[in-house]
Amino acid sequence: MANSTNGKGTAAGSTPRCIALVGPFGSGKTSLLEALLARTDKLARQGTVTDGNTVGDASPEARSHGMSVEVNVADTEYLGDRFVFVDCPGSVEFLSEMDGALSGVDMAVVVAEDDERKVPALQLILKALEARAIPRVLFLNKIDKSSRRVRDVLTVLQPASEVPLVLRQIPIWEDSQATGFIDLALERAHVYHEKEPSTEIDMSDEDRTREHEARFTMLEHLADHDDDLMEALLEDIAPDRDLVFSDLVKEMQDGLICPVFFGSADHGNGVSRLLKALRHEAPFVDTLSNRILDDNSRAALQVIKTLHTQHGGKISIARVLEGQVSDGDSLFRNGRDEVKVSGLFSVFGQTASKIATAGKGDLVALGRLEHVETGDLLSHDEGAFTGLNSPEPRSPALATAIEAVQRKDEVRLSAALAKLAEEDPSLSISQNQTTAETLLKGQGEMHLRVAQERLAGKYGLDVSAHTPHIPYAETIRARTKVRGRHKKQSGGHGQFGDVVLEISPLPRGEGIQFSDTITGGVVPKQYIPSVRDGALDALGRGTFGFPVVDVAICLTDGSYHSVDSSDQAFKMAGALAIREGLPDCKPVLLEPIHKVVIACPNDATARVNAIVSARRGQLLGFDARPSWPGWDEVQALLPEAEIGDLIIELRSATAGVASYVSEFDHMAELSGKAAEQALQRSGKQAA
Structure with missing residues (x-):
């Protein structure tokens, strides 16, 4: 069932595999990480988000808001195989954290739950994985709280995925509670134990009938890409189990299917089965490195995250794709600029431990690489390759004008803002020359709030913020x-x-x-x-x-x-x-008008149109969003004065998933009551 070697002959288990934990906000990713670490004895006791004692979400901002606001890294070992898990935020406002992390992972576990309202958010996650061709499985969390059949839940979730969601398990029900599962590949039944591995039990006749039906459906999906399996099914011949596992692995790794497991992270249910699947089926780092590196590369690292620490300076978190890196090594950034490693660390949550060397597959922190950015490729070889492109920053959705309360802190504020933007490329800093304001732009209210909290907590800066002034003319x-x-x-x-x-x-x-x-x-x-x-x-x-x-x-x-x-x-x-x-x-006031393109699920298009109209917008029409089934793009002309908090209302109307891009189009005359209100808001008076 397990691959004994990877693409370049590396023995299974000798290099760690890097797994991203992704999914909508509140789906339980951090709890799943905690359960995985506890099940593999990396932790003596499984913490909870509620108690604020988890390995992930340990930053002051994450603890304060009870949500992931940055990636968290933790390594562990299971049955001799090494794994590095990267827990990514699920809120749409912090998805840029996921964007950077995905450039250095081998596979993703998509954590979802039985909640129709989160299907659009799930689609955002899956789209990001599909665009990068990252193999994935779906872990249906909180099975203990679900009241529907799993196949009915999959019917609800399927529109979010371009490829079939294929059940690998079915639950064993007792008094409307999932007390265990039946593995459709192994054809074995297991019963759950609270925060302990499950144990095998005999299947009842009723469960065996359900298992045969569900297994046949799974095999039908696999047979869509395997003629031998299709022939066996047509001739009613039981397929060889090794063939079934081979197809499951290949089709998952090729992105043709998304296998579905389930359980409860809080109770530790389904965790061992997920770990076994990762151990046998997750690809090794060669799959990733073969896409990036040329054949002559001696050592290369993909940078997935940049941090500025209070005492250690700048830290670059990177995945070793090939070879070995040591403290003090000279590396070339994207094959050009030479940089020197000043400190090498392993990372576990908020803890960094100094190490001398790191090998292929490791995820490490590199100290003081001043000109290195998230998305860069580092190598011992000058000019050997250019590496991956940096993740495309997400368009800002909300802006605030920010300034230091104390004039003496203005220079420190500029430096701190630059560091925040380097850590998080979806934050941007700009100067509005017309209004003489420094603008901090981000993905939403919480995103900007966390940035301001970091300015205060991390850099000791007292800042004030207000709604940006509109550059009227x-x-x-x-x-x-x-x-x-x-x-x-x-x-x-x-x-x-x-x-x-x-x-x-x-x-x-x-x-x-x-x-x-x-x-x-x-x-x-x-x-x-x-x-x-x-x-x-x-x-x-x-x-x-x-x-x-x-x-x-x-x-x-x-x-x-x-x-x-x-x-x-x-x-x-x-x-x-x-x-x-x-x-x-006869002077007249002019206001800036922007061309706005809003992306939203099509069941919310009418609400979005109403929002635009209520904000003095001119609707230009809407079309289906290319390559996004079930989504529309609404085009409109909208006054800049009405764009300020637009994202808040849009996300309220779209289960939190709408986004937009805008660009200046023209200046338009403003008169009457609207002009009076504009003058009042700006505090302007006639000269």
């Missing part, structure tokens, strides 16, 4: 001609500048144009640039207090004084003319 509808005269006498040389400007509107998006029609030297040529500078400065704050755009300025006339005129005087005259002339040009 203004333009004009009418033209005017205005004189601006700046005259001042204060002893000695005075100041004198006199200009006549024509101010007129331009089509939307044309910006600001300045020209002159001066003849006869009424405004000396050397002062014209100063007139332009003064006019442009004045356009920075228009009648409503916002920058003025799409305006043409023409200098047509003026006068000067041979002694008192200067660059500064004509700059002041140009600004004065603009300030006096703009109110006569």
Whole structure:
């Protein structure tokens, strides 16, 4: 049943296999990790999320919110085989943690439960695995709380998966409780024991009938990809058990099926059977390394996570794909930049233990690789390969304007924000030049809250945050001609500048144009640039207090004084003319409009359309989301002022799974009550 060697002849059990635990928020991944570690005697006692004593979710932020907010790593051994489990957050706001981890794992255990509301979230997880061709099994958790037949649960979950969900077990029921299981491959029945391995029992006649029926269904799925098995089934010949196991392993590893196991992580039920399946059926690291490395690679590591620790500095968590790495080794980042390992550690939860060397398949932490990022490939060989592309960062869904409470902390805040963004690529930091704000963008409310908690707890920074200001602008509808005269006498040389400007509107998006029609030297040529500078400065704050755009300025006339005129005087005259002339040009407020594409399950499309309409949006239509059965993409034009907390309402209407991307499209006029409200929110008043 077990493969004795992997693709390059490595003996089974000699290299650890790396297994990602993934699944929707609240499905029980951290509890399953705890159960796996306890069953393999890595832990003396199985902890619980409720008690806050688990190996995973041990960071202050995870403990505080009772949820995974970052990947957690733990290694163990089972019957001589070594495993490294990577527990990934399930909340849609922290899925970028999973994105990085998946670049270095051999297989995934998808943890799900009997909850129709979480099917869209399950589809998000499975899509990520399918896109990366990662073999997977599904562990149906909380079987003790399920009231439906397992095959009925699979009918509900199947739309989330592109490949068949194939039952490997069926439950043994007693008084509507799952008291054990029947293994469809081995054709054996087992009874559960609380946090102990199950024991084999004899099957009842009724259970044997159920087992035959369920096993035949499993074999039918396997026969879709095996002509010999199909022929045996058609001829009613019992297939050889080795053939069945061979097909189960091959079709799972090839991504043709997703086998389904079940149990209860809290009670330790189904854990031993899952471990046995992983031991016999999970691929080794060669499957991953063969996709990435060339044949001449002596050593290579895939970086799956970046951390900044308070005392140890920057840490890069990486999977050794080939060869061996030692503390002090020089490595090349993506075959180019040379870096040196300054500290090598094994990782177990929040604990890092110093080691001298790490070998093929190990997941380790490398110290102080300053220019290395998540997704990079490290190797002893310069220029041998380019490695995997870094995971594509997820588009931000929510932004907050952030600043240090104490001015003296501004430099420290900038450095801390850069470190947070390096740890979590789905966080982004930007400067809005128009509103003079630092924007922290993330995947949702909790995501940004955790980031701010880390600024306080990890970096000791007191910060304040508020809703970002909208970069409104203004333009004009009418033209005017205005004189601006700046005259001042204060002893000695005075100041004198006199200009006549024509101010007129331009089509939307044309910006600001300045020209002159001066003849006869009424405004000396050397002062014209100063007139332009003064006019442009004045356009920075228009009648409503916002920058003025799409305006043409023409200098047509003026006068000067041979002694008192200067660059500064004509700059002041140009600004004065603009300030006096703009109110006569029928000024109007402009707001930024974005093109928004919203992805949502199609049963929520009508609700999404209503949300967009209620936010002054213009619906452009919707289409089926490519390669996403059961999903739509809604296209709309939406004012930026209405996008701020859009993701909160969208996720409320879509069981927490909607997402969107947006980009600036154009500026549009804003008038009436909406304009009044915009001015009130911005605290602006007419100039």
